Amino acid sequence: MTTNPAAFRRLVAAFLASRTSPSTREAYRRDLTHLAGALGVGEAGIPSETDIRDAFGIEDDREVAVVLDELLALGPEWWRDWRDGLEGSPATRRRRVAAVRAFCRWWSRTCDRENPVSTLRPPGGTPSGGRPGQEVVAFAQADMRRLLDAARRPGPVGARDVALIEVLYGCGLRASEAVGLNVSACNLDDLEDPYLVVTGKGARVRAVAIPHGARVALAAYLRVGRPELMAHRRGAGPGDADAVFVSVRGRRLAREDVWRIVTAIGRRAGLLNEGGRVFPHALRHSCGTHLIQAGVDIRYVQAHLGHASPVTTEVYTHVTAAHLKSDFDRAHPRARSGAGD
Secondary structure, X not given: OXXXXXXXXXXXXXXXXXXXXXXXXXXXXXXXXXXXXXXXXXXXXXXXXXXXXXXXXXXOOHHHHHHHHHHHHOOHHHHHHHHHOOOOOHHHHHHHHXXXXXXXXXXXXXXXXXXXXXXXXXXXXXXXXXXXOOOOOOOOHHHHHHHHHHHOOOOHHHHHHHHHHHHHHHOOOOHHHHHOOEHHHEEOOOOOOOEEEEEOHHHOEEEEEOOHHHHHHHHHHHHHHHHHHHOOOOOOXXXXXXXXXXXXXXXXXOHHHHHXXXXXXXXXXXXXXXXXXXXXXXXXXXXXXXXXXXXXXXXXXXXXXXXXXXXXXXXXXXXXXXXXXXXXXXXXXXXXXXOOO
């Protein structure tokens, strides 16, 4: 099968243009790259930001219609083979399949065609300690202390990194929520009830209680560290002026910057050398897991993390149950293999 790269690129561009969030578009574009490779079009089939901005209706595009005919002709077995050949963790493979399902569902509705992947199921395998499709990596509290110790360095960048780790963990923020956080949304003066106003998924706004350690670190950074970084502003845009977390040039951090910072701190803490995985969302998972372990009501944890459904929050109860079972198996004499009656 030889798919027209330009026509496939126009089809993907139109799909991405239907998504309003830049982060969502970038995530879909990254995941659809794997489908483009399997179809033989490679990077030539993946649109640029300019392509997406210039995208318009593809319903009457004859070359796109040929691409749709080709996708429909592949058959269920091809799609299953593509799914089963994906590399990466169970969560990564499920995400890539979900992206292709969303892509095909969109064009099947837009162009009034059949959906070739309507029966394509997610790849098998359930991550340890969670629901199918949900991978949870949560740090032990001792490892959280190691991360914070590794983040502490002299100067404004050290102050920023400590505040970033504290806020990601203590407030359970997503990386996108942290980079989108504004100074005007930080209400730290009331020591009895400090909170942040956070814009989460679907533009939902919530007030997030900020624990003592995060409040202290964030207040110290806003008082001293951030003004020093902002004093060296170069090439910063108007949207950077109210940003909480900024670079050495005074620019609002991007999501990839947060990944880089958190990974570097994990490396200094020695967690990567021990085979651990350190990434921003693991800090959010750690927040939810530790709150559940401390006996906090699941409805509060749901509100704190900004989950639309309590079902999402329940994954942390599974993690906690696995943690307790591990402790039980290790400590209780009647749980050991071969214990007498």
